[in-house]
Amino acid sequence: MISTPVRLSLTEYEPLRLQAGALPTAVLHQLWHDYDQNGRQLEVIFPSPKTDNQWQITALGWVGVIPLGQEGRLHIRPKTPLPNLFRLWETAYGLQDAHLLAGLVATASLHDFYQHLAYALARQALHRARQGLYRAYQTQTRPLPAIRGAIIHYPQPPEIQPTCRYQESTTDLPDNQIVAFTLAQIARSGLCEGRAQTAVRRAAHVWQSAARPVPFSPADCVGRTYNRLNQDYARLHALCRFFLEHSGPAHQPGDFAIRPFLINMARLYERFVAAWLAAHLPPPWRVRAQETVSIGAHNELQFTPDLVLYDENGRAHTILDTKYKTPESAATGDVSQVVAYAQAKGCREAVLVYPESLTRPLDVQIGAVHVRSLTFAPDEEAGWQFLGVLLR
Numbered sequence: 001m002i003s004t005p006v007r008l009s010l011t012e013y014e015p016l017r018l019q020a021g022a023l024p025t026a027v028l029h030q031l032w033h034d035y036d037q038n039g040r041q042l043e044v045i046f047p048s049p050k051t052d053n054q055w056q057i058t059a060l061g062w063v064g065v066i067p068l069g070q071e072g073r074l075h076i077r078p079k080t081p082l083p084n085l086f087r088l089w090e091t092a093y094g095l096q097d098a099h100l101l102a103g104l105v106a107t108a109s110l111h112d113f114y115q116h117l118a119y120a121l122a123r124q125a126l127h128r129a130r131q132g133l134y135r136a137y138q139t140q141t142r143p144l145p146a147i148r149g150a151i152i153h154y155p156q157p158p159e160i161q162p163t164c165r166y167q168e169s170t171t172d173l174p175d176n177q178i179v180a181f182t183l184a185q186i187a188r189s190g191l192c193e194g195r196a197q198t199a200v201r202r203a204a205h206v207w208q209s210a211a212r213p214v215p216f217s218p219a220d221c222v223g224r225t226y227n228r229l230n231q232d233y234a235r236l237h238a239l240c241r242f243f244l245e246h247s248g249p250a251h252q253p254g255d256f257a258i259r260p261f262l263i264n265m266a267r268l269y270e271r272f273v274a275a276w277l278a279a280h281l282p283p284p285w286r287v288r289a290q291e292t293v294s295i296g297a298h299n300e301l302q303f304t305p306d307l308v309l310y311d312e313n314g315r316a317h318t319i320l321d322t323k324y325k326t327p328e329s330a331a332t333g334d335v336s337q338v339v340a341y342a343q344a345k346g347c348r349e350a351v352l353v354y355p356e357s358l359t360r361p362l363d364v365q366i367g368a369v370h371v372r373s374l375t376f377a378p379d380e381e382a383g384w385q386f387l388g389v390l391l392r
Contacts, residue, residue: 006072012059012079012265019054020047027068028055035066041262042066061324064246064262065111065191075111078265080355080378082113087378092271093238114261115196118186121239122199124232125179129206133176134230137167175233176211178221180204182240184213185247191261218245266324270306273322273353273376276383277307284312285391287320293344305341309349309390318349318390328359330373335362342369351390 006023010016018028032044045056059076063085066074078085089095141152141163149166183204186192192200207213221241226234246263274289281287288308295301307320319341323334330352342350352362352373362373376386 009075010059011077012061012063015056015058017054017056061265062262063110063265066260084378088268088272091275092268093242095238114191118192118200119196122203124236125203125207133171133210135169135171136173137169140168141165171210172212175230177214178216178240179236180207180211181213181216182243183207186243269324270322274307286310295344303341303344316345316347318351319347320351320353322353326356330362335371339366339369
């Protein structure tokens, strides 16, 4: 048995090898079962002559923190510098804030990144609680000892209370329940320490006293309606969405089990490109993300291109497929895929978007489709260069 918790670190796509006995075999088997066979966040290779009789672990495009039971944690670093990751994150989630980014850049690891964001959410939640939580009227229907609102059912013996329908001001609303639930999840995650954990627990206690922490999904945080009384909830819900999307099920049963914190870098990069284009495309151009395209009289085939660019006439003009990888040249399968997407949408332009320049850029004509590779690094200047080439 290992007497003290261990901290293992690896970088995405770079294999990490472990000598036999570095971790209990049961823990490594659990990693293989939970994150290789069932999730494909990791590739876990058992000891063999091919690996010099060592365990080999490779992160497949996911970064974050994975618990190792009582043995410690596995920290997965992104291959991109942390400041670039933060820019991806703030643009993808609509949380551009120079002060917040400055704090993130000062963090040294993704564990610190998680704690920084948790502390930011807790501070904003406590600030809103001091101002007063959002309230709204909800329709209630229940038996009451005194008439209130409209009577919808007169009591019949042995009943003595009429059933009334009335409006009641309450804070137990989905807008507040989302925040209460997220704070409760973070407080139980085991990933916060010091001032972050203190602030999160305090905020969770305050919000749970006003709203039930019923479960919500990340999708519940998107597309909500705000008014002048709850406009600041948009930022709270954006932060909640981040935590709910990247916090997996607990590694062990119980309230205090550490939960994995994992970010899908390919999905994050796609969202970054989509959000940046949506904010900076000149009119009348517009972009749509994850649009389902059906083919056949009975929709036998369905495609979901990452992004579709529409022109001033509302016609699909360009298919964009984001690729969070940096090969020397575009893969044949990726080219075939983006051409199929373009043909399905009737586009003459198809673009493969990479975070770094390819050694051998792509610019070819395949039938009626012009296919090329473009670079969009996660910074403002690169974005404008990308946009200029894209629309040229």
